[in-house]
Amino acid sequence: MKAAVVPELGAKPEIQDLPVPEPGPGQVLVRMVASGICHTDIHAAHGDWPVKPNPPFVPGHEGVGIVEKLGPGAGLHAVGDRVAIAWLGSACGNCSYCVSGWETLCESQQNSGYSIDGAYAEYAVADDRFVVAVPGEVSSLDAAPLTCAGVTTFKSIKVSRLQPGETAVVFGIGGLGHLALQYARIFGARVIAVDLEDEKLELATSLGADHVINARDTDPVEAIQDLGGADVAVALASAPKPFEQAFSSLRRGGRLVCVALPASGTMSVPIFDTVLGGKSIIGSIVGTRADLADVFKLHAAGRTKIIAESRRLEDVNACFDDVLAGRVPARLVFEF
Structure with a gap:
């Protein structure tokens, strides 16, 4: 499969051919249809933040695609379902934050495109519990930005x-x-x-x-x-x-x-x-799976509008340059 890989912190992403990953226990294999570009992806590649990703890694946490294969024990989603891969790749489910509805504060969480490989690839594996179904009324091009930009700002308004x-x-x-x-x-x-x-x-x-x-x-x-x-x-x-x-x-x-x-x-x-x-x-840090489901419902009801431009994965570095230069009206989205 084709993937954009950050070989080392501070280096430009490289387009590489990688094996299609196998879903492990409780995971699903998702064939990517769209993947949005978030400024966080650039921070990750540059190693800007105190907690840094471990290269090489595949960025991306605004992924939308089709479930193609289930790992052992996965059954919350079926082959053929369209799902979103968000920043919150997984959480423990047992700590005080998780059980009180604040799973995004879980200290054991994994983050897509940061601590685990993300959606800048033709295929990605994800935790079956943490992918979120995308309604049929929401296009993949729109669903990608909603998966981070949408749920993050929706949550910020809620907590305000x-x-x-x-x-x-x-x-x-x-x-x-x-x-x-x-x-x-x-x-x-x-x-x-x-x-x-x-x-x-x-x-x-x-x-x-x-x-x-x-x-x-x-x-x-x-x-x-x-x-x-x-x-x-x-x-x-x-x-x-x-x-x-x-x-x-x-x-x-x-x-x-x-x-x-x-x-x-x-x-x-x-x-x-x-x-x-x-x-x-x-x-305010992103939103929960329930928040993302609400974001999708609002968009399906025609309450929000996405401003996004389609790009190719091969142009990842030009896209990063455009984001940093402020040449992007709102969001860029890779379409596969």
Whole structure:
């Protein structure tokens, strides 16, 4: 099979011919149909984060494909089912986090395309318990970004405790941000979009943003406070400064939700303002299998729109360059 392999941290992915993997106990073999490109895949290849993957490895955690073979003991899905392979490749199922509905915090979890091989390949093996069925009404091209960008931002809006009529601001309108603003609207909020590129702000407007702010030529904190301040700010940018701007844009009682993971990941927070303003900072990491099922249901019902471009796996390095250069309106998806 053809796969994009990171041979060592910091090296460019290479297209290699690998044997088709055999599903082990409790696993399924999935023939990939589509696989989205997430900025996390680039961080993984570069070894940007404190916990690093062990090369060589195959990135990818927005995989959608057809189950072709069942390993011993696998039976939750059948051959021919279309399923999604998400970031949460598996979890123990027994710890306090797993049994309380927070499986994404399990300390024994495995992550697709990071600690285990992922979906940048023609075939992938996955835990039968952790792949999620894709409804027939959702195309594979749309399902791929929903498998990470969708479920991650859906979860961030859930944990923000956003209420109808409140104001939400989304910092960074890209693969995640274009979905975050849609979920905020579904929750009944007034939505402000912040980005550095007019093209992305035009996209935000087309998706229903009530206000847009170009942070390249306007102070976003001042502009948001002039609009009354934000009850919720979702930080999706790839640099720390927008996180601090997002916090400063909050009104009293506001909640900052940190989602993106910049390589230089430190932000400064004023203690006095945090305490007297009753402000909260919330970390939100992807979503559960149940969250992903809800994301698919919303999309099948026509409540969300995916902005994605199809690419070939052979162009993986050009795709990474486009993402890093900000040339991608929202999401790129490999189609096999």
